Every structure is written in C-alpha cells, then in structure tokens.
Amino acid sequence: MKNKNQIKILREQIDEIDEQLFDLLDRRFGTVKKLSRIKRKIKISITDIQRQEKIIQRITQKYNKIDPKFIEEIFLSIFDYSKILQLYKIENKSLIKNLQEKPLLIAGPCSIESKEQIETISNFLKENGIKFLRGGIFKPRTSPESFQGLGIDGLIYMKDAAVKNDQYIVTEIMTEKQLDQVYDFVDVIQIGSRNMCSFGLLKAIGKKTAKDKKPILLKRGMNSTINEYLSAVKYL
Structure with a gap:
C-alpha cells in the first residue's frame, strides 16, 4: 500500500x-x-x-x-x-478571380536559394504584372549530395516577398509531412512531375484540399500519356 x-x-x-x-x-x-x-x-x-x-x-x-x-x-x-x-496564414479572397485570368502566368525560381534572390525575382515579376510567385523550397534531387532546398526558411523568404508585392505563392509538396507543415501558408499546391504517380500523396492532397478547395498545380509526369495524366487528376 x-x-x-x-x-x-x-x-x-x-x-x-x-x-x-x-x-x-x-x-x-x-x-x-x-x-x-x-x-x-x-x-x-x-x-x-x-x-x-x-x-x-x-x-x-x-x-x-x-x-x-x-x-x-x-x-x-x-x-x-x-x-x-513565424509564418502567418494566408487570407486571399481574390485568389480564384486571379486564377481565371487569361493568360495565367506563374513564374519564379526552380529553387529558392536566398532571401535576396527571391525578393529580386518577386520585385521583377510585380513590375511585369505577374501575380503568381513560384519557388521550390523542397527539391527532389537524384543525388543525396545535391542541394535539397531551404525548406521552411525558403517559405518564410518567399512569403515575405509575396506579401510585400501582393502575390500568390505556388510551391511543390513531395511528402504528406511537408503537406501538413506548409498547407496553411501557400496559395497553390504544386505536385511535381516525379510525383504524378505517387498515388498515396495524391490521395492525401485531394483529401486535404477537398475541404477548402485550394487550387492544385499538377505537372505531367515524364513520358506519361494524356490518359495517365487524367487518371492522376482523378485522385485529386
């Protein structure tokens, strides 16, 4: 006792x-x-x-x-x-309206490498009337020794630049963990060509975006047919 x-x-x-x-x-x-x-x-x-x-x-x-x-x-x-x-949630009510503009231009670096780099690019895009800022924060690389992206730091840099220039953020997600980490802080979810056939990831993104209808940019996989691409879209 x-x-x-x-x-x-x-x-x-x-x-x-x-x-x-x-x-x-x-x-x-x-x-x-x-x-x-x-x-x-x-x-x-x-x-x-x-x-x-x-x-x-x-x-x-x-x-x-x-x-x-x-x-x-x-x-x-x-x-x-x-x-x-240190990030802050996005509240862009005019996103859908801007997505409907034609032609729709999305531009930015394949990989965000520094604060100065993304700010310079963002400023240039603003001068040319481009509203969608694209930048890679998680980068798929063939070699594990290659630069893998700045991660959350890169997102912070891009977010600051986008808010300053009244732009929308487009960035690639490669895993479900990354999806949960950055979901509330990006405007458009990008799925890279390498992940077009990652059906588990596609399902997770589809389930997540079904609640708030967040736009998705799905890149067609290398050597994929149109039918295969459309089948991947159905997962979303």
Whole structure:
C-alpha cells in the first residue's frame, strides 16, 4: 500500500512537471513570435543558425548528465516548430478571380536559394504584372549530395516577398509531412512531375484540399500519356 501511494505521488509530480515544461514552451514560442516581428521590421534574417548551435552547445555543457544527442534532437524539433510559428496564414479572397485570368502566368525560381534572390525575382515579376510567385523550397534531387532546398526558411523568404508585392505563392509538396507543415501558408499546391504517380500523396492532397478547395498545380509526369495524366487528376 505504501509503495502504491508513493507511485501515485511521483506520477502526480511528473504530471506537474510536464505541464510546467509546456507552459515554458508556450512562453518560448510567444517570445519567438515577438522576435520575428521585430526582425521583419528591420529586415534581417529570421533564422540564425549560429545562435541555434550556441544554444545547443550551452545547454549540452550545462546539463552534461543528459545525452547530448537527446538534447540536440529536442532543440532541433523546437527550432523547426519555431519556424512554422513565424509564418502567418494566408487570407486571399481574390485568389480564384486571379486564377481565371487569361493568360495565367506563374513564374519564379526552380529553387529558392536566398532571401535576396527571391525578393529580386518577386520585385521583377510585380513590375511585369505577374501575380503568381513560384519557388521550390523542397527539391527532389537524384543525388543525396545535391542541394535539397531551404525548406521552411525558403517559405518564410518567399512569403515575405509575396506579401510585400501582393502575390500568390505556388510551391511543390513531395511528402504528406511537408503537406501538413506548409498547407496553411501557400496559395497553390504544386505536385511535381516525379510525383504524378505517387498515388498515396495524391490521395492525401485531394483529401486535404477537398475541404477548402485550394487550387492544385499538377505537372505531367515524364513520358506519361494524356490518359495517365487524367487518371492522376482523378485522385485529386
């Protein structure tokens, strides 16, 4: 009986600690949002890789009884989630109207490589009346050693440029995880030619977009017939 009471007490203590952890995380994420707003105003990079490395190093040294790999994994997850928080949801009521314009022009870099690059391109497109800004943030590459894209950082850069120039965002999604990560922050979901036959991904995107009718840009697969392309469309 004594042991059972001790177990109950210790579990209650653990529950209390868990809540404290998430209270602190909530405070951290709130501070990150404030910081990102200031960074946007003074036009400096939202992500600071060197600072992230210093944080991991400092905490690893201070709490040296905890596995450093475990500490690193925790902070990498926190950093990734923090990037998502620094984005803001899209509310473009005139999207469908602009999609109906003919000819419809979508332009932008195959891969976003820097903040300066996407800003320059976005400005050029605005000068030429192009409303749809396309940019790759996740890039499929034959070689694992090739540049794979900037990920969420690239989306942040593109989002800032698009909002500034009153443009819509078009970007490619390659996995269901990426779909969940960026869905609320893009205007048009692009499916690349390599994924035209990724039927699991097509189903997931179709299910997701069925709720809000978000537009999809499906590229025809290499060597695919028209019938195969139309069959892929049916999954969506």
